[in-house]
Structure formats: C-alpha cells, structure tokens
Amino acid sequence: MADIDLLTIIGPTASGKTALAAALAYRKGAEIISGDSRQVYRGMDLGTGKDLEDYIFDGFQVPYHLIDIVDPGYKYNVFEYQRDFLSVYEGIRNRGKLPILCGGTGMYIESVLKGYRLLPVPENPELRERLAKYSLTELTDILSSYKKLHNLTDVDTVKRAIRAIEIEEYYRNMPVKEREFPELKSLIIGVDIDRESRREKISRRLRQRLEDGMVDEVRHLLDQGVSPEDLMYYGLEYKYLTQYVIGELTYEEMVHGLEIAIHQFAKRQMTWFRGMERRGFTIHWINAALTMEEKLDKIEELLR
Template sequence: MAYDFITILGPTASGKTVLAVSLAKAIDAEIISGDSRQVYRGMDLGTGKDLDDYVVDGYHVPYHLIDIVDPGYKYNVFEFQRDFLNAFEDIRNRDKKVILCGGTGMYIESVLKGYRLIPVPENKELRESLSSKSLDELTDILSRYKKLHNSTDVDTVKRAIRAIEIEEYYLSNDVDERPFPNYNSLIIGVDISRELRREKISRRLRQRLDEGMVDEVRRLLDSGISAEDLIYYGLEYKYLTLYVTGELSYDDMCSQLEIAIHQFAKRQMTWFRGMERRGISISWINAEWSLQHKIDVVLGLLDNHVG
C-alpha cells in the first residue's frame, strides 16, 4: 500500500523544516504544518515560523495551516484535525504529494492514529477547583488519566487545566465520535543529540531576540491582545510578556526562557518516544547528516516501500 503522505517530526531546532521543504521541492509536495502556535498571525519570531526557509533556489514551497487565525484565539486539536483534512484533500485534488511537518506531538499523533475527537466545552467548576494548584500538581493529575491522546505538552497552568478538563469530559460524557480517515504515513524523525540541540536552541534564541522578538510581543499587546492570552501560548510569549509588563528583568527573562525551551524540547522527544510505544513506527535520521544525505535516505525509504 502506498503512503498517503510523509510525516517529518522532531524537537525544536532539529532542522525538520529545512528538510521538509527541500524534500517537498524534490518530490513536488506541499507542506502541512503540525505546529500548534504557527497557526497564529503576527506571532512569527516567537513561534519560529522561519518562512524564508520555504524558499529553495527561488522556488516557493506551498505551506498550509500557518497564519490562519488571529492571536488571542484558542486553537485546538479538534480544529487542527478538521483543517488538516481540508488541506490534505485540497493538495491531493491537485495531484500534489503531502508532507506533514511539525513538533506538536499531540497534533501529529491525532492525525496518524486517526483519533476521534470532539470539541470540549469549558467546565467552570473544575477550573475553579484546580486554580490554586501548581503546574507540577496539575501535571501529576493529568498523568493519572489513561487517554494519552488527549494529554498535552504543558508549559503553563492554563494549558494543564485545559488538558485535565478535556480528559474529565471524556470520562463523564457519552459522546458521538466523528470519523477520521486511517492514513498510512512514512514517518521520519529527526534525531538530534542533546548537546547540539541545546547549542542550537541557545543560538537561535539569541538570534530571535536580536531580530526583534521583544518588539513583536509589544506589538501584540498594543494591538489589544491581553497579557493573559499571550502568556497562555507559553514559552517565548509567556516570558517575553512577563518582561514587557515589568514582572521579570531582561536577564531573568532570557535565562528562564532558555531553560523552558530546553525543557520543552525534552518533552517533545518524550512524546515522540511515547508515540513509538503506542505503535507508531518512526524512522529516525541523524540531524548532523548533510541535507542531501537526509533527502536520499527518505527517498530510499519511499522506494523500498513501493518496491
């Protein structure tokens, strides 16, 4: 059976986007982003969109699910599944191949495993009961649930509470699940050593700060996005907002943010390894290989499957 699409996943700073774009040019494919924050317009440096990477030798590789909603909106995995299906069908109807590329494990797994998801309403009583708990306590509560496909990469209290809210809804409600296609995907993971990953994360953070990431957050706040909403998005937007609003010094912001990104990348890898334990086969390639060698390896895997 031929592959329906190629998936390229990996932690932040692993080089997965550059690989996906170069591969897309080689096989006449379009890219669907599997990143939970790159959907937001105007949130560019903080989410690492690197849209220049989508241009190879003057050719603009088409991409989907980037810049599709306004900041302040709470985009979710249910909407991602819907939007993925629409983009996938659009691309395939034009006889192009599809590459899903990203680092949001929950989004990617929801497509690869075809999870049946429904929108979950807000539970105010539950939220109030959890509001005084720490992130560690919330993470512990979340870990007690067994529906792993609904858990989430939590880096803020608000995200953790939402993840628990989703789990609790599924436990206490009979829901009609919506159908989702069973796709067959070649899944490529970009494996980067801890040392190189840390080095690239630190270098990229300094570069994005130099490019104006603080000004980006100021513009978002000035446009009417609340500080609470920006903090909800976590990582760069959490710590830069705390700096801009005077709650953190610049040096504290930089050091705390750097630590948080390193921890986030570690959690991403933990999720991907968990995907393997849940029956998803990932072919890992070395981040330090040359770009051409990576492409050749992926093309070889495609040929072997067809053969």
C-alpha cells in the same frame, strides 16, 4: 514511490526538520502541512520559529498550510487541527500532490496519524469558577487525578491547567462517540540531533531571535489588545517574554529561564516521539548532521 498517503517529518525544536521538509517538497513538487500547535497564529512569528524563508527555493514558494490561520488570543485545539488537516490533506491529494506533514507537536502529529476520535469541548463556567481559587500546584495535582501527565505544557500556567481539567472532566462525563477519520499510511522520518548539538542550536537560535526583535513582537501583540494572560497561555517564549515586558522578570532572568524551558521542551518532544514508537509507529531516524543532499537521498531510498 512507496504506497503511502503522506510523508511525515518530525523532530525536536532546532533539528532542521522544516528546512528538510521544504527541500523535499521542492524536489518532489509536494505541499507541506504544518504540525505545529503555535504556528497557526498570525503575528506570532519569531516566538514560534516559523522560518518562512525556508520555504523559498530559487524564487519558488513551496506551498504550506495551517500556518497563520487564526488570530492571537484564540485557543486553537487538537479537534480543530484534525478538522483543518483533513480539509487541507484532501485538497492536496485532489491536486495529485504528495502531502508532507511536518512539525514538532506530538499530539497534533499523532492525532492525525492514528486517527484519534475527538469532540470539541465547550467551556464549563461553573467548573472554571470552582477551580479559580486553586494554585498552579494544586491544579496540577487535580489534573494528575484524571491522567498521567505526559505533556507538562498543560500545567505551564493556571489558565492552561484549568482548560486541561475542563477537557478531562468533559470526556469523563461525555464518552466520545467515534467520528469518521481516514486511516492514513505514512512514511515517518525523524530528524535525530544529538543532545549537545541540539542545545547549542537552541541557544544560538534564541540569541538570534532576540536580536531579530522577538521582544518587540510580544510588545506589538500586547499593543494590539492581546492580554498578557492570553499570551502567557501559549507558553515558552510568550510566557517568559510577556513576563519581562510587564515587569515581572528582568531581561537576564527572562533569557536564562527561557533557555532552560526550551531545552526542557525539546527533551519532552523526543520523549513523545519515542513514546510513539512504543505505541506502534515506525520512525526512520536520519542524522541531523548529514548534509541536506544526503538526507534527501536517504528519504528517496525509503520512498522507493
């Protein structure tokens, strides 16, 4: 096997990366570490596309980690992800297994592959109070003064925009001290799905998840006491479905707006991955249209 510390599988939503990672883990006796920023939340299943059935082969449960680890309403962040990833990664290596990192959250993936030095950012009540009077457009402009906006989910809602500004303000005034994080050698596999196939799969998956009860999932989360504002903080499905449930959107407006938003999100994911290549990462792209066996064989060739 190639001299690597872990194998990474990335791709946009609906590309089939999870099924590929699970099939490879089953074949290699490996364990999967999720690289998805929303699948960490319990009870947020359909909206985050967990597809947990993909991890079962002939009755065997492929081990997976960093899914269902915090309660909905909590604001999990990339610093916590680095910490939790490292704990899980070391455990897998100590068991003599190959870790497979799989996900579509570019910041999370890159933070561990590049070993970003991060610090937890505390809340700043005074800054939040000052920013509360601004509109989302005005907050977006303020955030743009700190950095070029690559990830538009930062300005998906007022609450997210304020948190993003809070983080940037903290790092501006408190330079980050380096903390130890191992340099990891990873073979990176990208699942390359053409635009039309991706759009068709996204639309089909959305219809299926709505039929499977995604609206009821959001109602249940609200009934459990998660506030509408906290749910909308997670963006995409939880933003649009919550707006529908509380009466801000009609069903047709919700479906139409959400479908467009997911297509845009998938495009941003690919933009991030292409940016990783410009930042020095080598990504081996595999055609999503290949059969599962063909994909697995190509990865085996790369590993050799």
